[in-house]
Amino acid sequence: EVHLAESGGGLVQPGGSLRLSCAASGFTFNNYAMNWVRQAPGKGLQWLSIITGSGGNTYYADSVKGRFTISRDNSKKTLYLQMSSLRVEDTAIYYCVKARGMTYYNYHMDVWGNGTTVTVSS
Amino acid sequence: QFVLTQPPSVSGAPGQRVTISCTGSNSNIGTNYAVHWYQQLPGTAPKLLIYDDISRPSGVPDRFSGSKSATSASLAISGLQAEDEADYYCQSYDSSLSGWAFGGGTKLTVL
Numbered sequence: 528e529v530h531l532a533e534s535g536g537g538l539v540q541p542g543g544s545l546r547l548s549c550a551a552s553g554f555t556f557n558n559y560a561m562n563w564v565r566q567a568p569g570k571g572l573q574w575l576s577i578i579t580g581s582g583g584n585t586y587y588a589d590s591v592k593g594r595f596t597i598s599r600d601n602s603k604k605t606l607y608l609q610m611s612s613l614r615v616e617d618t619a620i621y622y623c624v625k626a627r628g629m630t631y632y633n634y635h636m637d638v639w640g641n642g643t644t645v646t647v648s649s
Numbered sequence: 650q651f652v653l654t655q656p657p658s659v660s661g662a663p664g665q666r667v668t669i670s671c672t673g674s675n676s677n678i679g680t681n682y683a684v685h686w687y688q689q690l691p692g693t694a695p696k697l698l699i700y701d702d703i704s705r706p707s708g709v710p711d712r713f714s715g716s717k718s719a720t721s722a723s724l725a726i727s728g729l730q731a732e733d734e735a736d737y738y739c740q741s742y743d744s745s746l747s748g749w750a751f752g753g754g755t756k757l758t759v760l
Contacts, residue, residue, distance in 0.1 A: 562749070571651075571754040572687070572695065572738055588748055622694060628683070628701075632742040634749065635685040635700040642694055 529553035529638050531623045536643030543613050547643055549606040549623030554638075557581065557601040560626040562636060563608045565619040565645075573619075576608065577626060577634075613647045620644050652677055652743050653752035660758040666727040669755045671739030672720065677750060679720035682742040686715055686724045689736040689754075698737070699724060726757070734759045 535547040549561070563575040576587045576597040585597050596609040606623055625638040654672040661667040671684060678684055686699040697706050699715035702722065714725045722741075726733055739752040 564751075571736075572689075572740075572751040574740075574749040574751060577749070586748060588746070632744075633683040633701065634742070635683070635697060635740070636687070636695075637697050637700070637706065639694040639696065 531640035533643035
């Protein structure tokens with residue numbers, strides 16, 4: 528069974544840093560691009576970042592560019608999100624999401640983790 | 650604020666058919682980028698419902714269907730059931746953002 532399990536969320540002060548992890552199982556991890564998507568309390572979904580299967584290419588939403596870094600360790604089947612300069616508005620549930628599709632611009636998100644909660648507050 | 654616009658809410662009685670629209674522009678749906686739909690039940694993670702405009706993953710009932718025309722897409726749900734009460738999101742690639750965009754979401758209430 529395909530499964531994604533996020534960890535690493537918690538309470539952090541504004542300006543602080545946090546690293547999220549996502550352990551993947553049940554599929555050939557290095558064959559698929561992976562995303563991070565977040566959902567602020569009571570709000571909709573926001574795509575944050577994607578990394579190709581090899582890890583050679585990464586892309587970010589403007590709202591996190593320069594502050595967040597996506598990476599992966601294919602030998603450990605693990606996806607990461609390093610978050611720095613955190614702001615109150617970064618408070619959200621962060622989902623690890625598997626991408627699927629024939630071309631990158633037609634990617635859909637076929638498997639979602641249960642999410643990990645990040646709270647940025649003083 | 651959102652490049653993909655959805656109505657905040659829709660409602661219908663059990664057994665009825667409802668549609669949820671997703672209006673985009675020439676930088677996303679109008680460029681023929683695929684539209685995908687997700688269902689988020691209360692307190693759970695989103696789940697893929699429709700991909701590539703019209704395709705259903707295995708396990709999704711055929712009561713759910715997708716369509717696309719010009720710069721808009723729609724999700725139709727027929728034979729409404731109480732368990733369909735959820736938030737629904739459309740998603741597509743946007744060339745002006747150089748990234749993937751979600752609509753603002755639509756809350757479906759089954760009366």
